Amino acid sequence: MSFLLGLDLGTSGIKALIMDEKAERITTSTVEYPLQTPKVNWAEQEPNDWWNGTVEAVKQVLDKSSVDPKDIKGIGLSGQMHGLVALDKEYNVLRPAILWCDQRTGKQCQYITEKIGAERLINLVSNPALTGFTAGKLIWVRENEPDIYDKIYKILLPKDYIRFCLTGEFATEVSDASGTLFLDVKNRKWSDELLDELDIDKDILPECFESSIVSGKVNAKASKETGLMEGTPVVGGGGDQAAQAVGTGIIKEGIISSTVGTSGVVFAASDEHHLDPGHTLHTFCHAVKGKWHLMGVMLSAGGSLRWLRDTLFNDLKAEAAKKGVDPYILMEEKAGEVPVGSEGLIFLPYLTGERAPYADPNARGVFFGLSLRHNDGHLVRSVLEGVAFGLRDSLEVIRGQNIKIEEIRGSGGGAKSPFWLQIQSDINNAPMTTINVTDGGALGVALLAGEGTGVYSSLEDACDTIIKVKSSTEPNKENVLKYNDYYAVYRSLYPALKDRFLELSKIVEEHT
Numbered sequence: 001m002s003f004l005l006g007l008d009l010g011t012s013g014i015k016a017l018i019m020d021e022k023a024e025r026i027t028t029s030t031v032e033y034p035l036q037t038p039k040v041n042w043a044e045q046e047p048n049d050w051w052n053g054t055v056e057a058v059k060q061v062l063d064k065s066s067v068d069p070k071d072i073k074g075i076g077l078s079g080q081m082h083g084l085v086a087l088d089k090e091y092n093v094l095r096p097a098i099l100w101c102d103q104r105t106g107k108q109c110q111y112i113t114e115k116i117g118a119e120r121l122i123n124l125v126s127n128p129a130l131t132g133f134t135a136g137k138l139i140w141v142r143e144n145e146p147d148i149y150d151k152i153y154k155i156l157l158p159k160d161y162i163r164f165c166l167t168g169e170f171a172t173e174v175s176d177a178s179g180t181l182f183l184d185v186k187n188r189k190w191s192d193e194l195l196d197e198l199d200i201d202k203d204i205l206p207e208c209f210e211s212s213i214v215s216g217k218v219n220a221k222a223s224k225e226t227g228l229m230e231g232t233p234v235v236g237g238g239g240d241q242a243a244q245a246v247g248t249g250i251i252k253e254g255i256i257s258s259t260v261g262t263s264g265v266v267f268a269a270s271d272e273h274h275l276d277p278g279h280t281l282h283t284f285c286h287a288v289k290g291k292w293h294l295m296g297v298m299l300s301a302g303g304s305l306r307w308l309r310d311t312l313f314n315d316l317k318a319e320a321a322k323k324g325v326d327p328y329i330l331m332e333e334k335a336g337e338v339p340v341g342s343e344g345l346i347f348l349p350y351l352t353g354e355r356a357p358y359a360d361p362n363a364r365g366v367f368f369g370l371s372l373r374h375n376d377g378h379l380v381r382s383v384l385e386g387v388a389f390g391l392r393d394s395l396e397v398i399r400g401q402n403i404k405i406e407e408i409r410g411s412g413g414g415a416k417s418p419f420w421l422q423i424q425s426d427i428n429n430a431p432m433t434t435i436n437v438t439d440g441g442a443l444g445v446a447l448l449a450g451e452g453t454g455v456y457s458s459l460e461d462a463c464d465t466i467i468k469v470k471s472s473t474e475p476n477k478e479n480v481l482k483y484n485d486y487y488a489v490y491r492s493l494y495p496a497l498k499d500r501f502l503e504l505s506k507i508v509e510e511h512t
Contacts, residue, residue, distance in 0.1 A: 002073045002455050003065075005228075006439075006446035007057070008243065009050055009079030009159050011035065011099065011262050016057035017442035018065045018072070021455050023466040027065035028439055031057040036096065040512060041103035041353070041361065044096035047085050050158065051165045058226040069229040074453035075166070075218070076445025077237035078244075079159025081179040084137040087164075089153045095145065097158060098137045100179075101263075101299055103353045103361035105136030108143070112136065112181070116197055124194045126178075126185035126275060126283040131353070131361045132299075135181035138200065155204050159237060166226075166234055167216030170206040173236030175243075177208050178284035185292070186273045188285055211236045211287035212452035212459065235452035237445045238287035241265050241295055244411060247444030248435055249467040251288045251460060254406040256398065258391050258424060258432070259440075260414025264301025264349075266394035268294045268403055280357035280397055287448060288459060294403070296356035296394020301387045302413050304349040304365065305331075308383050312376065332419045334377035335384060340426070340479050341486045342378045344369040347386030348493055357393045358494055362505040368493055384420050385483075388427040389490045395428055409433050410473075411440050418473070426479035427487065436468045 006017040013032035019025065033049040036042075062069065082100040087093060098104075109129035113121060121128060129136060134157070142149040156164060157180070160172045177183040177190075182205065184191040195202050209215050214233045223230040238246065241259070245267050250257045252269055259265045270292045275283050282295045300307070309317065309327055320327035350363035367382065399405065410432045414420050425432040437443055447462050449455075456462040 001071060003067050003071050004446040004449045004455065005058075005072050005075045006442035006444070006449070007054060007075065007077050007162060008240070008441040008445065009054070009077070009162060010240070011080050011101070014050065014053045014057050015439065015442045016054070016061040017439050017446060018061050018067050019443065019446055021450065023437065023443070026439065027061055028442065029057045029060035029064060031060070040508060043099040043102040045099060047093050047097050047158070047161045050162060054162050054165070055225050058228060062227050069227055069232070072229065072232055073455050074449030075228075075232055075234045076447070076449035077159040077163055077234065078240050078441040078445040079157065079162070079176070081157065081176055081239040081241070082132050082134050083158040084134050084141070085156040085158065085161045086141065086148065086152045087154045087156065088151045091164075094148045094151055095141070098140075100132050101352050102137070103131045105131045105140045106361050108136040108139040111139065112198065116194065122275065122279060124191050125181055125183060126273070127181060128279050128359065129181060130355060130359050132355060133179055133181040135198070139198070152204055154206060156206060160206060163216060163234060166218050166222045168219050169216035171209060171215035171236065172206045173209050173211040173213070173215070173238065173287070174285035175211055175287040176239035179239060179282070183208070183285070185283055185285055209236045210289050211238050211242070212289065212448045214452050233449070233453050235445070235449045237448060239284070240441050241267055242284070242287035242293065243444035243448070244440040245269065245293065245444065246287050246447055246459065246463070247437065247440035247442070248409055248411045249463045250409065251286070251291070251463055254404045255409060256395070256405050256407070257409045257411055258395070259412040260301045260387065260420070261412040262301070262303040262306070264298040264387060264391050266296040266391055266398065268398050270294060270403070274401070276397060276401065278357075278397065280359070281394060282356070287444070294398060296397060298349060298387070298390040298394070299353055299355055300349050300351040300365070301390070304347070304351055304383050304387055307351055308379060312379065328417070331380045332417060335381035336419060338377045338381040340482045342382040342385060343373055344371070345374050345378050345382040346486065346490050346493065347382040349383070349386045349390050357397060360498065360501065362501040363494065364501055364504070366493065366497065384423050385427065385486070386490070387414075388424045389487055391424065392427050392487065393491075405430070407431070407433055409435060411435075421473045422476070425473045425475045427483045429475050429480045431475065432473045433469050434471045436470045437466070
């Protein structure tokens with residue numbers, strides 16, 4: 001029997017997944033690693049922590065599955081997008097990786113926009129310069145750490161550092177490369193014109209492939225460390241959201257995903273290269289050959305709920321441990337005692353700035369309407385509702401472009417909660433479906449590995465065979481009307497606070 005391995009490098013940990021070709025036998029293992037925030041708005045990780053986690057996760061999943069490594073026909077890689085890993089000529093990591101949620105590059109993004117021109121930038125790479133993207137990070141290093149910049153031999157995205165450790169190859173693929181701001185997304189290749197304008201040597205970039213193309217093979221060193229067979233093919237893989245989309249069957253027009261992980265993403269596949277006229281959504285290459293996608297990203301979705309848990313619910317965490325349940329379940333029980341709209345308490349989920357529909361690194365989280373009436377249950381419910389309102393922001397942009405929406409599939413941690421799915425369904429005024437698989441990113445790149453190594457005749461056939469709708473949550477029409485009123489207030493808050501966010505950011509920077 002043939003098996004496939006998917007590796008999904010997240011912000012908090014790496015997941016390894018082994019599945020048989022019919023996805024009837026799936027084994028997973030996850031290893032966590034730390035995140036550093038050395039300054040306000042900064043987020044960094046050590047790439048070697050990723051590799052050490054990968055080694056451990058692969059060993060664990062091989063042991064748990066009892067799969068013979070020689071039966072693994074291919075490996076796919078997924079990971080957090082936009083991160084900057086810089087290597088010198090000896091392949092040493094020059095500094096901690098700057099992550100997707102890092103917001104330090106506002107000045108560099110302004111420089112890129114002014115240097116290239118806002119509309120010309122869209123024409124060249126299909127996206128505006130956003131603080132999360134890789135280009136601003138590289139220019140920040142050039143301006144602030146010139147000694148490190150001068151030593152750079154190659155830059156890699158996070159998952160592609162794992163590829164290098166596995167294979168010794170410098171490579172990436174189109175879906176992840178779309179988020180660097182260096183890729184001509186329409187033509188699926190590096191933009192020589194943009195790189196020349198920014199005075200960036202193209203040679204420091206890895207070779208860019210389509211996502212299911214074999215880009216390397218496991219080398220002897222990695223084989224010894226992980227237990228994988230030397231020579232096992234490694235395909236391009238995908239950025240986390242494109243991989244998640246493949247793993248949830250979002251590979252054709254009409255099916256949209258709404259994913260709640262640390263970040264939140266609304267994702268629509270497209271057969272053609274589309275641009276959002278307002279430039280609030282990303283236009284990226286899909287991991288599916290010859291397809292693209294529109295994507296709205298909010299930076300603190302599940303991350304907002306985790307912040308609330310870790311900040312205000314430590315006692316509940318202890319109670320949950322005694323009961324042997326997840327603390328989120330107890331939090332939801334409290335939220336369930338609160339009516340729709342949290343009795344006027346509205347949460348803005350901008351804890352790490354925002355990306356869509358407001359590209360604003362200075363935006364901050366807000367509890368609006370707080371009163372003596374509100375308790376801990378109101379706080380939880382308002383966070384759940386605020387995240388769903390934020391996702392609706394992107395969904396409304398997609399609706400405004402007349403993109404066909406036949407189904408919204410919930411995925412990520414937010415889809416595991418029937419309570420949160422109902423909130424999302426009511427706020428979106430649309431059914432929310434779930435599917436029979438939960439490990440979307442790792443499964444998605446395992447499927448890409450299957451296509452790239454000939455285990456599957458096509459990705460479409462594999463998805464149709466393996467991925468099935470499991471449940472559907474219908475909107476409550478009474479709640480829809482209530483949420484529409486609250487959403488109107490939610491939508492008015494960011495424009496009212498935008499200038500105050502900037503003012504506050506300047507004060508914090510001055511006094512920190």
